[in-house]
Amino acid sequence: MAATNAVPFQLVENEFIPFTPWHVPAPEAKTALVTTGGVYLKNGLHQPFAADAADQTFREFPSVVEGDDLAVAHPGYEPAYAQADINVVFPLQRLHELAQTGYVGSVAPFAYSFMGHIPQPVALLSNYAPSVAYRLKRMGATLALVIATGTYDHQAGALVARAIELAGIPTILLGTDKALLEAVRAPRSVFVKHPAGAPLGNPGNVGKHQYLLRELFDAAWQFEAPGLVAELPFAWNGQ
């Protein structure tokens, strides 16, 4: 793996995996969304994430935010897919659609983004991941969906998921690198064979995104032990 600014990627080794029992099924859950996709608000409302991979902070979004207001800054994946359809890395609109059809109980009032290309996630571990976990707990979220976008993001996403799980909220981490998902030991992980930068799949394929999320919730609901990785049978059919 290439390291930005010669900072080597450091795998945080975790023996213990936090695991909060998931009692509230998706159709009743207040679901929060957290991405590692480097999403931020345009119009000067948020500072873009720094391109040097040292930025371990997060951005907060009201869940009513519109896709046109969002942009991405992330050195670890090809941004074309996210620029075409932000839902491939930040499926907030898809969650609202699932809430309207009753497949998700409700969407938490705030969503969050990190920029997950973090070689050495010390500040993420000590400050920013617990800060987001605390916010999700305070807003009454009962389920958190965490999206890993680039390669390093699998570790960042897992660390965020672990912090949220320690706060008592069950999590599901969606990623596109099976070996890394197994290595980073998130509480519940779901792998899909899509390219980095488009974990939800092809831009604009609303039906596929919704179906993938429904399958993801169903697969993760079956987990009875921490650290498992389910695989969804989706294929990339983009360009």
Add this chain to the structure above:
Amino acid sequence: MSTGDWVQVFETGDDLQMEFVRGLLTTNGIPVVVQRTGAKEMGIIFGVAATGSLILRVPPDLEQQALELLESGAAETEEE
């Protein structure tokens, strides 16, 4: 409506005060965006607060409701 059109209803340099106001509005169903200016984005809430200014924005159609809530929140704080 684009968040770029949301209007400012509150400004502070204090992270904890912003957390209080943000909670007051969101628990009353008003979506908010917190904009940080002049400092690193999203200061640490466990530990030392970041420097800089925090601006809270709400949708224009909820501005009046937000201001009334802020007024009532300020009055309650003064009574204590």
